[in-house]
Amino acid sequence: MRAFLFYLLSFTWGLPITAAGFICAVFVRLCGVRSDRVGYCRRFRVGRGWGGFSLGPFVFVGEDEPESTAWHEHGHGIQNCFFGPFMIFLVSIPSAVRYWYRRLNENKRFRHAYGDIWFEAQATRLGEKQRGRIGRDK
Ligand SMILES: [Zn+2]
Numbered sequence: 622m623r624a625f626l627f628y629l630l631s632f633t634w635g636l637p638i639t640a641a642g643f644i645c646a647v648f649v650r651l652c653g654v655r656s657d658r659v660g661y662c663r664r665f666r667v668g669r670g671w672g673g674f675s676l677g678p679f680v681f682v683g684e685d686e687p688e689s690t691a692w693h694e695h696g697h698g699i700q701n702c703f704f705g706p707f708m709i710f711l712v713s714i715p716s717a718v719r720y721w722y723r724r725l726n727e728n729k730r731f732r733h734a735y736g737d738i739w740f741e742a743q744a745t746r747l748g749e750k751q752r753g754r755i756g757r758d759k
Pocket residue numbers: 693694697716740741744
């Protein structure tokens with residue numbers, strides 16, 4: 622996805638999630654966390670050992686997370702461009718519930734890997750595609 626389209630959709634159709642991300646970004650910035658760029662997104666590294674989440678073009682990940690986590694979150698940012706106001710019901714809430722269910726039941730054995738469900742697999746695919754594309758553009 623081109624930068625222009627990404628920002629256009631993030632700040633129109635995807636504005637509900639982008640606005641929430643902006644509020645979180647301002648909050649963590651006021652707490653002294655600096656950001657850098659991952660693709661088209663602003664990345665904030667906060668804490669350790671918890672993974673990451675994103676709200677539109679704002680990515681929040683643990684300091685110990687590999688680059689691939691940030692690109693996966695970038696993929697959710699692209700999903701926000703597609704799904705817009707439906708993002709919260711299609712991806713955000715199911716993803717958060719699933720994350721916490723698994724996190725609170727770490728001793729359980731799950732039949733499916735975390736990334737197997739469609740919205741996680743799609744986020745990884747979109748993020749990695751973007752990563753490859755930006756790598757080539759440089
Ligand atoms: Zn995810």
